Amino acid sequence: AINPQTINEKFLQAQPYSFFLTKVSGISDKYNNTYAMDIKDLLSPSMGNLVASCQFNFMFDIGWLMKQYPSQFRTKPLLIVHGEQGASKNALQGQAIPYNNIKFCQAKLEIMYGTHHTKMMLLLYDNGLRIVIHTSNLIQQDWHQKTQGMWISPIFPKLSDISKDKGDSVTNFKRDLLEYIQAYKAHQLKEWIDLIMKHDMSSAKVVVVGSVPGRHVDRSKSLWGHMKLRKVLYEHGPSQETVKTWPMIGQFSSIGSMGPNKENWLCSEWKQSLGTTKSSSMVSSNNRLMLIFPSRHNVRLSLEGYPAGGSIPYTAKTAQKQLFLNDFFHLWKSEGRGRTRAMPHIKSYCRTIQDGSKAAWFIVTSANLSKAAWGALEKKGAQLMIRSYEIGVMFLPKFFEEGEVFPITSDPGIASTTNKLLLPYDLPPTLYDKKDRPWMWDIPYMDLPDTNGNVWCPF
Numbered sequence: 383a384i385n386p387q388t389i390n391e392k393f394l395q396a397q398p399y400s401f402f403l404t405k406v407s408g409i410s411d412k413y414n415n416t417y418a419m420d421i422k423d424l425l426s427p428s429m430g431n432l433v434a435s436c437q438f439n440f441m442f443d444i445g446w447l448m449k450q451y452p453s454q455f456r457t458k459p460l461l462i463v464h465g466e467q468g469a470s471k472n473a474l475q476g477q478a479i480p481y482n483n484i485k486f487c488q489a490k491l492e493i494m495y496g497t498h499h500t501k502m503m504l505l506l507y508d509n510g511l512r513i514v515i516h517t518s519n520l521i522q523q524d525w526h527q528k529t530q531g532m533w534i535s536p537i538f539p540k541l542s543d544i545s546k547d548k549g550d551s552v553t554n555f556k557r558d559l560l561e562y563i564q565a566y567k568a569h570q571l572k573e574w575i576d577l578i579m580k581h582d583m584s585s586a587k588v589v590v591v592g593s594v595p596g597r598h599v600d601r602s603k604s605l606w607g608h609m610k611l612r613k614v615l616y617e618h619g620p621s622q623e624t625v626k627t628w629p630m631i632g633q634f635s636s637i638g639s640m641g642p643n644k645e646n647w648l649c650s651e652w653k654q655s656l657g658t659t660k661s662s663s664m665v666s667s668n669n670r671l672m673l674i675f676p677s678r679h680n681v682r683l684s685l686e687g688y689p690a691g692g693s694i695p696y697t698a699k700t701a702q703k704q705l706f707l708n709d710f711f712h713l714w715k716s717e718g719r720g721r722t723r724a725m726p727h728i729k730s731y732c733r734t735i736q737d738g739s740k741a742a743w744f745i746v747t748s749a750n751l752s753k754a755a756w757g758a759l760e761k762k763g764a765q766l767m768i769r770s771y772e773i774g775v776m777f778l779p780k781f782f783e784e785g786e787v788f789p790i791t792s793d794p795g796i797a798s799t800t801n802k803l804l805l806p807y808d809l810p811p812t813l814y815d816k817k818d819r820p821w822m823w824d825i826p827y828m829d830l831p832d833t834n835g836n837v838w839c840p841f
């Protein structure tokens with residue numbers, strides 16, 4: 383049905399990829415009625431009769447979050463997994479004083495500058511368990527006028543006790559999800575680990591790509607970050623022959639320090655991982671890397687205006703050290719999804735044919751373009767150092783019975799009448815104008831007013 387009327391119809395229409403964007407206030411309904419979910423849709427009784435939930439995230443407004451649950455679910459046990467320490471940890475716990483159903487789990491962050499970026503919902507119903515892996519903070523403005531992504535699992539049924547089958551899928555979704563959650567080594571997560579073990583996730587078609595802080599060596603080196611991506615592409619990726627001229631695309635809402643030049647990390651180890659193909663990890667330098675990141679004018683003309691930039695924390699100090707990135711930048715454009723003015727907080731990566739009609743793989747994740755998120759090889763490649771917790775899911779054609787590549791589109795109308803994977807932005811990407819610059823959140827923009835007639839003075 384091109385115009386689904388119920389949450390369930392919307393969910394069914396988006397299968398088998400089950401990749402949605404968040405609803406955006408202020409754009410035509412036709413861009414919100416299909417392939418888009420609001421947080422209230424996710425938590426609605428139509429999705430399942432909630433028994434308990436677990437919310438992994440970076441930023442929380444607990445009062446607002448509780449209002450997103452239907453009233454009958456607001457007293458169900460809720461575990462909040464966060465990365466706050468000290469005073470901000472106390473402040474977060476202070477927000478939950480009125481709610482005696484809320485417990486906390488502090489993810490340990492033992493490496494400097496690491497953060498708990500992971501955004502994931504574990505939703506336990508009376509008839510099974512659903513996982514949502516997404517990109518939105520649990521604050522109102524992350525669900526208002528931004529482009530955010532989410533993968534919504536089916537309801538995984540309970541394993542029949544007698545079944546010896548451990549309930550995993552061909553993509554080892556369950557094994558990888560358990561390995562990720564076990565890496566927290568947090569006693570508050572034990573009951574959720576036990577619950578995951580008891581459910582049948584054999585229908586999961588996506589691959590988990592997560593990051594946990596640490597200096598990972600030997601077998602662990604390929605469990606996380608861009609080395610997990612490299613391993614998955616080496617085993618399940620496209621043939622070198624098929625994609626040898628295909629560009630790689632990174633799309634994100636913040637950028638870390640890339641080092642002194644593109645050879646330091648971006649176009650060496652990171653690009654090598656994105657460019658890995660079945661049984662071959664060489665990537666020819668002529669494979670283009672295109673980076674989609676909001677420009678100053680993207681932000682100025684957005685629905686939120688300059689304040690959208692408050693969630694695009696790229697600093698002038700970091701930008702100044704890496705002007706080589708300017709050759710890679712492309713605009714945020716999402717005419718197909720009606721979201722050109724809904725600034726991206728989604729992070730996604732893919733490899734597509736130049737004309738944008740096919741993709742070899744697609745990832746939606748919490749991970750921005752940073753060594754902290756994806757990891758940096760150290761000790762001559764013997765260890766992968768990751769600072770932050772991240773999680774995302776990877777779509778590979780072979781697990782969706784698609785040949786070697788996905789047909790893709792950015793037009794929901796086309797997606798609804800074919801089985802094409804629907805992307806969040808327009809392809810091919812559009813280079814910045816000569817004079818445009820990447821958005822930086824810590825410098826003033828006084829010369830031109832934004833959508834709401836305001837200027838930006840971040841002091």
Ligand SMILES: O=C(O)c1c[nH]c2c(Br)cccc2c1=O
Pocket residue numbers: 440499517518519692693694695748
């Ligand atoms: O992973 C995320 O969601 C985010 C991480 N860091 C942020 C900073 Br620093 C400032 C403003 C927004 C964000 C943000 O949204």
